Amino acid sequence: SQQGEEDPQALSIQEGENATMNCSYKTSINNLQWYRQNSGRGLVHLILIRSNEREKHSGRLRVTLDTSKKSSSLLITASRAADTASYFCATDAGAGSYQLTFGKGTKLSVIP
């Protein structure tokens, strides 16, 4: 069963614009992670935010987490053509879990 669900499914923007993707989940979590997948490649970890954190930054990435709404957002600022990829959120199943559950992803296209 899918825990995280990304929104929108697809997003197309011009280079230099900001891109925002959202993730909603259903049950309590310990942390939420975001991954990027370039076409034909494996997933690459971007950022992890713990359940007691509200915001986290990494370079041009900003992630927020609202546990009361069971949602997270990923903001990519000043996008580049190289940011074109699919982005996935992943959540754990709570305390003691070994497993991550991935959403279906947001496909981002950045037009030069």
Next chain:
Amino acid sequence: NAGVTQTPKFRVLKTGQSMTLLCAQDMNHEYMYWYRQDPGMGLRLIHYSVGEGTTAKGEVPDGYNVSRLKKQNFLLGLESAAPSQTSVYFCASSSGDRVYQPQHFGDGTRLSIL
């Protein structure tokens, strides 16, 4: 710096054939995972391992078997391939405390079952 290496990268099988997908990691990670990725479905966990000699079922384990005889290797077997197993298979590994560490992925094996 290989990270996670999957072998083979592509394979075409006929229904009923068997094969083994190999995953090797050189990061001394304890945890290893096998996922399948289908269009519109995201990644789904097939099996995982929390250490050498251990395996456990994930969300979609039916039709697959796994083994972790060595810490660095995690094998995924299809005993009798079915067209429904046509997919892209990803292996991942992680270290540390359960899901608090990021997973490192290989580049996938693209498997077609005719």
